[in-house]
Amino acid sequence: MKILIVKLSSLGDVVHAMAAVQDIVRERPGVQIDWVVERGFAPLVRRCKGVHRVIACDLRQWRKTLFSAATRRAWALFKAELQQERYDAVLDLQGLTKSALVSWLVHLAPQGKRYGMANQTEGSSFEAPARWVADVAITLPAHSHAVTRARMLCAKALRYELPFEMHFGLLAHTDQAPAAIKNIAFKRGLRGMVALVHGTSRADKEWPLACWRELAQRLNEAGFGVALPHGSPAEEQVAQAIAHDLEHAQVWPRLALDGLTDALATCTGVIGVDSGLSHIAVALALPHVQIYNFETAWRTGPLPPALPEAPVFQTAVFAQPCPSVDAVWQAWQAVLNA
Structure with missing residues (x-):
């Protein structure tokens, strides 16, 4: 059986979909799973256990230069790669016009079908073409976590019971992380490094710089080093400001997504805002505190353990206008103890 996953973006959404892939691998042994994704996220999807082929596209870029010769050539190559196989099931986990277009272009095997969402869920985008293109539109609970929805x-599409256990299958190679990153805690005699994920694509999700500096100081005093990843010049400036005058802080070099995954995996834990890197931390099963200025952690934050008595080593902290340093610190102590 050949299955195509259509989940194009964004980073956090792509990570959330990985758990569904692990379910399929477990419940339908021997299937071939391919995945269509935006090129920028392709290196991460190649780290997802069970994915056979990654088909990269540049829809975000192509929309900006729709009628250029270069875009037409790139689109033709993408379409040719997409149509190399005939699929028994196409699973549109995005529910948008762009993912519906990709699903519509796919060649189906005899008796093959396209599956998609029949309805919008709370806090998530949904566009009607996704339902029109689907041969089978599946109704989902309106109040659904992003991971659970996928x-x-x-x-429902492949007709198996939802497994009790959940895994993301995101593979990290800590031995491939830069030596300066993976050995710094050992060289300095620290308890470990804690990555502070301060960058986010939305300004209203940010945590104040003063809070990051105070948290970083507390971590140093508790024997932890602070690791500061960044993905843009503006984020690098914030990282430098957090690290200023701290004894044990390391501003990481700019890393590609797969290298960043390897580097995060070397850390003792991660504290971060609602962002793609924080969701990677969840997928890597790292001790993690996720900071929310909005009451949306139920939809995208770390899920509680399946068993009520299980230790909680990943959690979210919410307050408005933003959580206090004390609240985040207490949450970090709790997940560390767990």
């Missing part, structure tokens, strides 16, 4: 759609 898992439920795949389970």
Whole structure:
């Protein structure tokens, strides 16, 4: 059986969909799973256990130069790669016009079908073409976590019971992380490094610089080093400002997404805002505190353990206008103890 996952973006959404892939691998042994994704996220999807082929596209870029010769050539190459196989099931986990277009272009095997969402869920985008293109439109609970939504759609489409256990299958190679990153805690005699994920694509999700500096100081005093990843010049400036005058702080060099995954995996834990890197931390099963200025952690934050008595080593902290340093610190102590 050949299955195509259509989940194009964004970083956090792509990570959330990985758990559904692990369910399919477990419940339908021997299937071939391919995945269509925006090129920028392709290196991460190649780290997802069970994915056979990654088909990269540049829809975000192509929309800006729709009628250029270069875009037409790139689109033709993408379409040719997409149509190399005939699929028994196409699973549109995005629910948008762009993912519907990709699903529509796919060649189906005899008796093959396209599956998609029949409805919008709370806090998530949904566009009507996704339902029109689907041969089978699946109704999902309106109040659904992003991870659970993808898992439920795949389970209903492929007719298996949703597994009790959940894994993301994101593979990290800590031995491939830069030596300066993976050995710094050992060289300085620290308890470990804690990555502070301060960067986000939305300004209203940010945590104040003063809070980051105070948290970093507390971590140093508790024997932890602070690691500061960044993905833009503006984020690098914030990282430098957090690290200023701290004894044990390291501003990481700019890393590609797969290298950043390897580097995060060397850390003792991660504290971050609602962003793609924080969701990678969740997928890597690292001790993690996720900071929310909005009451949306139920939809995208770390899920509670399946068993009520299980230790909680990943959690979210919410307050408005933003959580206090004390609240985040207490949450970090709790997940560390767990």
